[in-house]
Amino acid sequence: xxxxxxxxxxxxxSAGAVVLLTGVGETSPLVWMAGxxxxxxxxAGGAYGRAQVVYAGxxxxxxxxxxxxxxxxxxxxxxxxxxxxxxxHVELQLRSIELRPAFRPDVRxxxxxxxTLALITGVTVLVWSVAGVIEAMAPDGGLVxxxxxxxxxxxxxxxxxxxxxxxxxxxxxxxxxPGQ
Amino acid sequence: xxxRPTSRVLGGSILAIVALFLAVATRRADAVALAAPFVLISxxxxxxxxxxxxxxxxxxxxxxxEEETTEVILTLETTGGRGRARARLALPIGMTLVGDDHxxxxxxxxxxxxxxxxxxxxxxxxxxxxxxxxxxxxxxxGTRSDSRVLATEPVRVYPIQETLxxxxxxxxxxxxxxxxxxxxxxxxxxxxxxxEFVRGDRAxxxxxxxxxxxxxxxxxxxxxxxxxxxxxxxxxxxxxxTNIDSTLRRSAEVAAALARRHVALNDRVGLVDLGxxxxxxxxxxxxxxxxxxVEVLIETERYASAAAKTIDVLxxxxxxxxxxxxxxxxxxxxxxxxxxxxxxxxxxxxxVIEMSPGPHLPASESDLARGLWxxxxxxxxxxxxxxxxxxxxxxxxxxxxxxxxSLGVFRSAVLRAAR
Numbered sequence: 001x002x003x004x005x006x007x008x009x010x011x012x013x014s015a016g017a018v019v020l021l022t023g024v025g026e027t028s029p030l031v032w033m034a035g036x037x038x039x040x041x042x043x044a045g046g047a048y049g050r051a052q053v054v055y056a057g058x059x060x061x062x063x064x065x066x067x068x069x070x071x072x073x074x075x076x077x078x079x080x081x082x083x084x085x086x087x088x089h090v091e092l093q094l095r096s097i098e099l100r101p102a103f104r105p106d107v108r109x110x111x112x113x114x115x116t117l118a119l120i121t122g123v124t125v126l127v128w129s130v131a132g133v134i135e136a137m138a139p140d141g142g143l144v145x146x147x148x149x150x151x152x153x154x155x156x157x158x159x160x161x162x163x164x165x166x167x168x169x170x171x172x173x174x175x176x177x178p179g180q
Numbered sequence: 181x182x183x184r185p186t187s188r189v190l191g192g193s194i195l196a197i198v199a200l201f202l203a204v205a206t207r208r209a210d211a212v213a214l215a216a217p218f219v220l221i222s223x224x225x226x227x228x229x230x231x232x233x234x235x236x237x238x239x240x241x242x243x244x245x246e247e248e249t250t251e252v253i254l255t256l257e258t259t260g261g262r263g264r265a266r267a268r269l270a271l272p273i274g275m276t277l278v279g280d281d282h283x284x285x286x287x288x289x290x291x292x293x294x295x296x297x298x299x300x301x302x303x304x305x306x307x308x309x310x311x312x313x314x315x316x317x318x319x320x321x322g323t324r325s326d327s328r329v330l331a332t333e334p335v336r337v338y339p340i341q342e343t344l345x346x347x348x349x350x351x352x353x354x355x356x357x358x359x360x361x362x363x364x365x366x367x368x369x370x371x372x373x374x375x376e377f378v379r380g381d382r383a384x385x386x387x388x389x390x391x392x393x394x395x396x397x398x399x400x401x402x403x404x405x406x407x408x409x410x411x412x413x414x415x416x417x418x419x420x421x422t423n424i425d426s427t428l429r430r431s432a433e434v435a436a437a438l439a440r441r442h443v444a445l446n447d448r449v450g451l452v453d454l455g456x457x458x459x460x461x462x463x464x465x466x467x468x469x470x471x472x473x474v475e476v477l478i479e480t481e482r483y484a485s486a487a488a489k490t491i492d493v494l495x496x497x498x499x500x501x502x503x504x505x506x507x508x509x510x511x512x513x514x515x516x517x518x519x520x521x522x523x524x525x526x527x528x529x530x531x532v533i534e535m536s537p538g539p540h541l542p543a544s545e546s547d548l549a550r551g552l553w554x555x556x557x558x559x560x561x562x563x564x565x566x567x568x569x570x571x572x573x574x575x576x577x578x579x580x581x582x583x584x585x586s587l588g589v590f591r592s593a594v595l596r597a598a599r
Contacts, residue, residue, distance in 0.1 A: 055191035059198050062214060069206040076210035083213035094188060103266055105286035112288055116321050120217050128213040135209040152200040155219055
C-alpha cells in the first residue's frame, strides 16, 4: 500500500475519533453537525490535495469542540486528546499531500517526521500539564486565565505580525544591494 | 537561503489563533492543549527554523549512444543545519529509468555533501531535451522550504549505426583515389582488359603468359579506384509513424549508416534535408565530416509546412554537379517526389531508398483500400524508374545491404543501356 494512502486512512480514523470525542454525551445536533461537517471538509480537502481546505475543516472541528467546552461535557484529558487528534489529523493530511506525487521517503526521512510528531506531542502534553498544575495551585481560577490571556496576546501579536511575511517579497529592479 | 514559510505555518497560525481565542473565550486552562501544537509549529516557522542552505548541481552525460545506460547525479552541498529534501526527476521523452530506482525521493540532508543518483537509459536517438529535477528543501519540521528546478543541457543521443558492407557507386567519380572502380583505364588493382604493347608502357604491365602465347608483347589494363561525391537527400515533408519509430527516423538512421560507409570509402558526403525546414551540409570527407553529418541527422524532425518548397531553394554548393544523390523518402508527399524528379531532370545521378510506410499503417485498413494504395505506390516507383532513377524499398526488416544491392543492379542495367 502506498504510504500517502495509508496516511490518509489514518487521517480518516483520527477525524472519526475527533467527531466521536466531541459528540459523545452531547445532545445538541449543532455539535455533531460542526464536527462531522468539519471532518468531511478536511477529508475532502485532503483528498484533493488542498491544504487550506484541510485547515478550514480543522477549524470547524475545533469550533464544534468549543461548544462542548462551554457546556462542560469534556474534561481536561478529553480536551488534550481532541487537541492532539486535530493536530495529528492535519499533520497526517499534510504529509499525505506532500508524498502524493509518488515521493518515496527513505527510512531516515520517515524517522525524522515521526520524531517531529513525538516532539510536538511531548511539548503539547508538557504545556497542558503545566497549565493543569498552575490551575490546581490557584484554585480561584483567575491566575491561569490571566496567564493564558497574556500569553495569547503575545502569541497572537507574533503570529499576526508574522503572517505578512508569508507573502513573497517583491524585489524591485534596482533595489538589490551591490554584489547581489 | 532561509526558505519561505510553508502552508504549515500559515494554516497553523490561523488554527492557533482560533484555538487561543476558544481557550480564552471558554475560560478553560486545559484548552491550551488545542492551541499548543499549532502555536509551536507556527512559532518555529516564523522565528526559529531555517531551511538548510543548499548548493545543488545536476550532472548527466549530454552525449550518449542509443540504449546506453548512464547515471543522473544530483549533488547537494549543504550548510546551515539538517533538513529534508524532496527531489523529483523528470526525464525527456526517449529516456527511461532503469532498475529499482524511484523517480521521486525524500531524504535527509546534513551539512556536507549528499549525492543522489538515478540510473537511466536512452531508448531512442535524437536530441531528447534536458533532464530536470525539481528540488525542495525544508527544515526537519517542514515549516520553511526552498524549491527550485535544476536542468541539464539537452541530451544528444546518437544512433547505433548499422554496419554496411555495400555501397552505391556514383556514375561520375573524382580523380582522387578511393574505393569505387572507375570505368576509365588506368593504374589500379582490378584487371580490366589486355592490349598490345606500345612504346612507353611499363615492363611490369606486360602480361607474359598472353605475350608468350601470341608471340608479341601484350600488356594488362586495369581499372583505377576513385572516390566520388554523395549527397544524402532526406525528404522530411512527411513522416509516417510515431515519435519512437517513423519513416523519417528510419531515413535518418539509414542516412547515418550510408554516410559512415561512404566516408570510410574516402568519398565526400553531404546532406540535404528538404521539408518544413531546409538544412544542408556541403559534401566533405573524413571523420570530422562524419561527426558533422551525424550531429545534423540526430536533429532530424518533421516540421509541418504547407509551403511548396522545391530544390530551387538549395544553394548550389549543396549539390555538386556530378554527385550521386541518394534520396531517402517515404514517397508520400508530392513535394518530396517533385524534388526527386527535378533533381533527375537536371541531370543528377539519383537513387531512391523508399522508406516503406507499410509497417506503420493501421491493421484495420481494408484489403481493397490497401491494394489500391499499393498500386498507386507501384505507379510512383515505375514513373521514377522510367526516368532512370533506381528505386528500392526498405521496410525496416531486411538488411540495408540488400536494398543497396538491388539499387546497384538497376543502376548497372541503366548504365549498360546507356552505352
